[in-house]
Amino acid sequence: MTTSRYAVASAPAKVILFGEHFVVYGVPALVAAIDLRAEALLAEREDGLIYIGAPDLGLAGYFDAEGSFRPEEGGKEAEGALRPIFVAVREIWRALKARPSGVNVEVRSRIPVAAGLGSSAAVAVSAAAAASWLSAGRLEEELIFKAALEAEKLIHITPSGVDPAISTYGGLIAYKKGEGIRRLEIGAHLELVVGDTGLKRSTGALVAAVRALKDRRPGLFSKLLEAAEELVDEALGALKEGNLRALGELMDISHGLLASIGVSNAALERLVHAARRAGALGAKLTGAGGGGCMIALVEPGKGREVAKAIEEAGGRAFLAAVSEEGVRIERAGPSGA
Amino acid sequence: MTTSRYAVASAPAKVILFGEHFVVYGVPALVAAIDLRAEALLAEREDGLIYIGAPDLGLAGYFDAEGSFRPEEGGKEAEGALRPIFVAVREIWRALKARPSGVNVEVRSRIPVAAGLGSSAAVAVSAAAAASWLSAGRLEEELIFKAALEAEKLIHITPSGVDPAISTYGGLIAYKKGEGIRRLEIGAHLELVVGDTGLKRSTGALVAAVRALKDRRPGLFSKLLEAAEELVDEALGALKEGNLRALGELMDISHGLLASIGVSNAALERLVHAARRAGALGAKLTGAGGGGCMIALVEPGKGREVAKAIEEAGGRAFLAAVSEEGVRIERAGPSGA
Numbered sequence: 121m122t123t124s125r126y127a128v129a130s131a132p133a134k135v136i137l138f139g140e141h142f143v144v145y146g147v148p149a150l151v152a153a154i155d156l157r158a159e160a161l162l163a164e165r166e167d168g169l170i171y172i173g174a175p176d177l178g179l180a181g182y183f184d185a186e187g188s189f190r191p192e193e194g195g196k197e198a199e200g201a202l203r204p205i206f207v208a209v210r211e212i213w214r215a216l217k218a219r220p221s222g223v224n225v226e227v228r229s230r231i232p233v234a235a236g237l238g239s240s241a242a243v244a245v246s247a248a249a250a251a252s253w254l255s256a257g258r259l260e261e262e263l264i265f266k267a268a269l270e271a272e273k274l275i276h277i278t279p280s281g282v283d284p285a286i287s288t289y290g291g292l293i294a295y296k297k298g299e300g301i302r303r304l305e306i307g308a309h310l311e312l313v314v315g316d317t318g319l320k321r322s323t324g325a326l327v328a329a330v331r332a333l334k335d336r337r338p339g340l341f342s343k344l345l346e347a348a349e350e351l352v353d354e355a356l357g358a359l360k361e362g363n364l365r366a367l368g369e370l371m372d373i374s375h376g377l378l379a380s381i382g383v384s385n386a387a388l389e390r391l392v393h394a395a396r397r398a399g400a401l402g403a404k405l406t407g408a409g410g411g412g413c414m415i416a417l418v419e420p421g422k423g424r425e426v427a428k429a430i431e432e433a434g435g436r437a438f439l440a441a442v443s444e445e446g447v448r449i450e451r452a453g454p455s456g457a
Numbered sequence: 458m459t460t461s462r463y464a465v466a467s468a469p470a471k472v473i474l475f476g477e478h479f480v481v482y483g484v485p486a487l488v489a490a491i492d493l494r495a496e497a498l499l500a501e502r503e504d505g506l507i508y509i510g511a512p513d514l515g516l517a518g519y520f521d522a523e524g525s526f527r528p529e530e531g532g533k534e535a536e537g538a539l540r541p542i543f544v545a546v547r548e549i550w551r552a553l554k555a556r557p558s559g560v561n562v563e564v565r566s567r568i569p570v571a572a573g574l575g576s577s578a579a580v581a582v583s584a585a586a587a588a589s590w591l592s593a594g595r596l597e598e599e600l601i602f603k604a605a606l607e608a609e610k611l612i613h614i615t616p617s618g619v620d621p622a623i624s625t626y627g628g629l630i631a632y633k634k635g636e637g638i639r640r641l642e643i644g645a646h647l648e649l650v651v652g653d654t655g656l657k658r659s660t661g662a663l664v665a666a667v668r669a670l671k672d673r674r675p676g677l678f679s680k681l682l683e684a685a686e687e688l689v690d691e692a693l694g695a696l697k698e699g700n701l702r703a704l705g706e707l708m709d710i711s712h713g714l715l716a717s718i719g720v721s722n723a724a725l726e727r728l729v730h731a732a733r734r735a736g737a738l739g740a741k742l743t744g745a746g747g748g749g750c751m752i753a754l755v756e757p758g759k760g761r762e763v764a765k766a767i768e769e770a771g772g773r774a775f776l777a778a779v780s781e782e783g784v785r786i787e788r789a790g791p792s793g794a
Contacts, residue, residue, distance in 0.1 A: 336706070344684050350676055350677050354677055374717075376713050376715070376717025377717050379713035380709075380710045380717065386730035393723035
C-alpha cells in the first residue's frame with residue numbers, strides 16, 4: 121500500500137442562498153460553494169477490484185469491474201451509498217480511456233449528510249477528481265462534473281446538475297429551470313454559519329406538499345412566486361454590490377416566504393431566530409426545509425457568537441465562508457515517485 | 458351603595474384575523490370579536506364625583522366634573538389608564554344630555570392588556586354602555602361606539618375605529634384605509650385559541666420598522682403587498698363558505714408573510730408551531746407582532762389540546778370563539794327598583 125500511487129482530492133459543499141422551492145416554478149436559485157469539504161483518497165491496488173469505504177458512516181464494500189457489489193461493512197445499505205462513488209470513478213476511467221487494475225477509495229466528509237448541503241455530490245466530485253489525477257495527472261473539470269452528474273442520477277432521478285457544478289467549479293451560480301447554470305461574480309467575501317437541526321426530511325415530500333398548495337391556491341401562489349422572483353433579482357444586485365446588510369435583510373424576507381409555503385418548522389425557527397438575536401445580518405432555512413439546515417450571514421469575524429447561539433438553541437453549527445474554490449487536489453504520491 | 462342604581466355591561470375583545478400591518482398600505486384587514494370580554498359596573502353616587510377603579514391592575518382614582526384627576530391607587534400612572542374610561546362615560550352623558558350626580562365605575566377584564574386584543578376599547582365600550590343604560594334605560598349603540606372612539610383618541614392619535622366598532626357591534630368586519638368599516642357575514646362558527654407570549658411590544662416601533670423596510674425595498678414590498686391583498690380576498694371567500702380548512706391554511710400563509718416583513722419573533726414562532734403540531738388548522742401572529750399574541754384556528758371542540766400545547770411552549774392560552782355578539786348588559790338594578 122505505501123508504495124502504491126495515490127491522490128487525495130476535496131470538493132466543497134453547497135448552500136442555496138436564495139430561491140429553493142420556487143426554483144421548481146421557474147424562479148432562479150442562487151447557489152454557493154462553502155468551504156466545508158468532502159475528501160476522497162484514491163490509492164491504486166493490483167487485484168482489479170474497486171474497494172470503497174466511508175469509515176465515518178461505517179460503510180464499505182467491493183465492486184468488481186462489471187459493477188457487482190459485495191458489502192464488507194454496513195450490509196445491504198452500503199451499496200446505495202457507495203455505488204454513486206463507484207460510478208463517478210468508472211465514468212472518469214471511461215472518459216479518459218484509462219484501465220487501472222484496481223483502486224482503494226476512502227471518503228471522509230465534514231458535510232452533514234442528507235441535510236441539503238450536497239454532500240453526495242461533493243463526495244462524488246472528489247472521488248472523480250482523484251481518479252482524474254491518478255489517470256491523467258491533471259484535473260479534467262468538465263469530465264469530473266459529468267462523472268459526478270452520472271453518479272447523482274442514482275440518487276435523484278433528474279438532478280439539476282447544480283450540486284456537482286458547485287462542487288466542481290466552486291463560487292456562486294444562478295440556476296434557472298430550462299436555462300441551466302450561469303456562473304456569477306461575487307462582490308464580497310461572504311461568511312456564513314450553517315446550522316443543522318439534525319432532523320432528516322424528505323425533499324420529495326416537501327416538494328410535493330408545495331405543489332399541492334400551488335394547486336389548491338393558484339392565485340395566491342402566483343403572487344408568492346412573483347415576490348420570490350423579485351427577491352432573487354434584488355439579491356443578485358446586493359451580491360454584485362457586496363452589500364452584506366441588504367443581503368441579510370433579503371435572507372430574512374426569503375425565510376418568511378419559505379415559511380409561508382409551509383416548509384419551515386419549529387426547529388428551523390429556533391435556530392433562525394437564535395442566529396438573528398446573536399447578531400446575524402440575516403438568517404434563513406436553506407434547501408428543502410422541514411428540518412435540515414439553516415444559514416446565517418454574519419459580518420466578517422463575527423461567526424463564533426452566532427454559531428454559539430445556534431448550538432445553544434439545539435443545532436449543530438459550522439462556520440463556512442462562501443468559497444471561490446471548487447474541487448482541488450490536496451496531496452498525491454508517492455512524493456518523488 | 459346597595460340601594461343605588463347600577464348597571465353592568467360587557468364588551469368583547471378583538472382579534473385581527475388577516476391583514477395586520479399591510480392594512481397601513483391599503484390592504485383590507487379582517488377583524489373579529491371574540492368571546493373574551495371586559496366588564497364595567499357603574500353605580501350612581503351622590504357627591505358628583507366619578508370614581509374609577511381597575512382592581513385587577515391596582516389602579517383607582519377620582520375625576521371631578523371638569524375632569525381633574527386625583528389618584529387613589531397606582532399613583533400618576535393611574536390617570537393614563539383611567540382617563541379614557543372617564544371620557545367614554547362623559548361622552549355618553551353629553552350625548553344623552555344626562556347629568557347624573559356621580560358614579561362609581563369598576564372595570565374588570567379577562568383580556569390581556571397591551572397585547573393587540575383591543576382591551577382598552579372593550580373597557581371603554583362597556584363603561585359607555587353601562588352609562589347609556591343608567592341614563593337612558595337602553596343601549597344606544599351608535600353613541601356608545603362614538604364615546605369609545607373619543608376615549609381611544611387619548612391612546613392612539615388617529616384610531617381607525619376598528620376596536621370600538623368590534624367591541625360595540627361584535628361579529629366580523631372588514632376595514633380598509635380610506636373606506637372605513639364594513640360588516641361581514643360569517644359562514645361558520647370559528648373557534649380560536651389565543652396564545653399570549655407575555656412580551657410587550659411597541660406597535661409604533663413595529664409599524665415604523667415595516668415602513669422603513671418598504672422605503673428600502675419598494676419593489677419587493679409591493680409584491681408582498683399584492684400577495685397580502687390576494688390572501689385577504691381568498692380569506693373572505695373561505696369565511697363566506699365557512700371553509701375552516703382553507704381558512705387555517707390561509708392563516709399559516711399569512712403568518713409567513715408577516716414573518717417576511719420582520720414582525721414575528723422567536724416566542725411567537727414557538728407558540729405558532731406548537732399550535733400547529735397540536736392539530737390547529739392554522740396559526741398566525743395577530744396584531745402588531747414582535748411579541749403580543751398569536752391565534753390558532755381549531756376544529757370545534759379541539760381547542761383544549763392546542764391550548765395545552767401553547768402553554769407548554771411558554772404562552773398563556775385562552776379559548777375564544779368568534780362572537781356575533783357585541784356589547785351587552787349583564788345585569789342592572791336594584792332589581793324591582
